[in-house]
Amino acid sequence: MKKVIIGIVAKNNFENSIRPNTFIRSELKQAIFDNNAIAIGILPTNVKKVFANNSDYISLSQKEKEDLITQLNLCDGIIL
Numbered sequence: 001m002k003k004v005i006i007g008i009v010a011k012n013n014f015e016n017s018i019r020p021n022t023f024i025r026s027e028l029k030q031a032i033f034d035n036n037a038i039a040i041g042i043l044p045t046n047v048k049k050v051f052a053n054n055s056d057y058i059s060l061s062q063k064e065k066e067d068l069i070t071q072l073n074l075c076d077g078i079i080l
Helices: 026-034 062-074
Strands: 005-009 011-013 021-023 038-042 049-052 055-058 077-079
Touching (some): 005 026, 026 038
Parallel strands (some): 005 077
Antiparallel strands (some): 011 021, 049 055
């Protein structure tokens, strides 16, 4: 039987660091492993915020978008 692959969206932490640390909570990974599934990290790119019309969003290059779609297509489910 094929194991289910669950993607976990990782989070950058920029506090007290020149370079961001990327985090995935251990409890989340363990819950996936305990349920006989495979966990993979969906890692953020070098984040560049773009400000427009009093709101901000993340701007990705075409290559970054393609890489993200490839990662997402590997997953049977995703945890945000």
